[in-house]
Amino acid sequence: MHSALSEWRPVVDTTIESLLPRTIDDAYLTEFFGEATYAYDPTALQGALSDPIWNLLDRGGKRWRAVLFLVFVEAFGDDPESYLEYAAIPEILHNGTIIVDDIEDGATHRRGDSALHHAFGTDIALNAGNAMYFLPLKIIARNPGDLRPELQLDAYEMLMDELNRTHLGQGMDIRWHNEKRIDIGESKYLEMCACKTGGLGRIVARLAAIVTDTRDVERAVAEYAEEMSIAFQIADDVLDVEHALEEGGDFGKGVGNDIREGKKTLMAIHAAEYATAEDVARLEEILWADENSDAEVVEAIEILQSAGSVKYARDVALDLSESSVARLDDLGLESEPKEELATFAEFVVGRET
Template identity: 60%
Template sequence: MRETLADWRPAVDEAIADLVPREINADYLESLFGSPTYEYDPDGIQRALSTPLWELLDRGGKRWRAILFLVFIEGFGEDPAEYLPYACIPEILHNGTIIVDDVEDGATIRRGEPALHHVYGRDIALNVGNAMYFLPLKVITRDPADLPADRKLATYEMLMDELNRTHLGQGMDICWHNEREVRVGTEEYLEMCACKTGCLGRIVARLAAIITGQPPEVEQAVATYAELTAVAFQIGDDILDVEHSLGRAGEFGKEFGNDIREGKKTLMVIHAIDESDPDRASRLQDILEADENTDDEILEALEILADAGSVEYARERALALAADARVAIADLEFDAETTRKLEEFTEFVIERDE
């Protein structure tokens, strides 16, 4: 799977650059947004949109959503190269959500460098993030694959449905972050993940199915696969935050003990509070509810998670979700190579080290 990611990433970045060039000029603005009523300011739009976007993209990220989309396209018997513009849709949406998410969470670090709102200001960061919710729709408007009208409409409707659910998940996460004393159950946490992270995965799969004209049962099967895999990815992301902070993983690109500092209700936290003795559970809750923590307090919280077996528990839940994802597509008639890639991907999202 790592080879697939490495092979396709340059092509994905080129496709993104076709939609949002690194250098903005008046001709581009007119071609994408229409003639100005008066006059565009390409330099201002460059500084407020393209430069921040490409700074974030150039920091890293594996583009796995775009590349998973291309794997599905190939599995459905189409040439992935012909659908590269559509691969931009989930990738740009994802990066837009993390820019806004960083502002909402008050995050300091993203991909090893200051979060964009610390570099360009909250106003520019929010505008860039919000623009990235809408720019991908231009791909459908341009319609490079010349889709039938019913598929274009189905694509728009799907995106609106999934993006609305994404904001439900983010709303739950924000509420839990702001009201740190709130107790969250495992099922609520998984639902938050299914909305916030899972819906972006579902967009990947449903987009590939819709634009290639797959029947509803196939669209549902790949959507289930992608949602389950994305939830496993989120749990794996939470595990990486803990293991990085405990010195067990490579450079992760986030602040030390980031999730604990933010008081996040992760699957590991929920498990540790349920499984620890009352004093340690109360202590973990106190650390999570505090507005600020020392590094020693962060380490104390991490040790409570480790002692409760919560990291292992979360990994087992993620592995179970990955197994369910593989079951979801077991009856689809993919070729052996596509099946291998999709199965490997469910393992990659959990076992990656960065």
């Protein structure tokens, strides 16, 4: 999967740039959004949309959702090159959610630099993030690949369905974040992940099935993508803790963020059930605090470790990864891209960055 990521990422970025250029002018605005009623202001839109969005995109990110879409297309026996603009949809959506999530979470950093609302202001960041939710609808309206009208409608309705579920997940996450007690069952946590992180994964799989008219396997590949995405989220949370441990308490920027932001991760939920009452109370106090010292982050991690919560979360991620791979059997997928899909499910729980 590493080779696929390396091969396709520049292509994905070029495609995104064709949909949202680094330099905005009247010709682009007219062609993409239609004639102005009076007059667009390209300079204002450059600073409000293109500059902040590309500032975030240029910081990194593996573009794995877009690449996964292209692998799915190939697994369905079609040519990925024919659907590049559709591949950009989940990547644009993902980065839009990042911008909005960072505002809602009060995050200070993203991908090694200041979170966009700190770099450009909350108003610009929020508008840019929201714009990235709607830009994919323009892609479907433009109808690259010349889809039949019923497939075009199905793609639109699927996006509406999944984006609504994404916001259900975010709503649960925000509500839990605003409560001091860790009073969440594991099934509710997993449903939050299924709605939020899983939603973008399902969009990848379902969109590929729709645009290639491979509808008979749409549900099965969506289930693969959902479980793989939940495994990714849990493994990502574990990775945040492990990186903090590797730093040895000398954290620097962006390390130990989940604890500093008070996130109710699967590790925290497990510890709330299995740690001592004293440790649970202390963990809740640290997660609830507006600010944490490095020593407090280390203390919280030690509570998670002593309760066996880090290992438990890692094991859950591995189980979900294995389950997702099993869902690819008997779907008639092309063998090489099917193997890439299986390898990717293993990659998301075994990566180090």
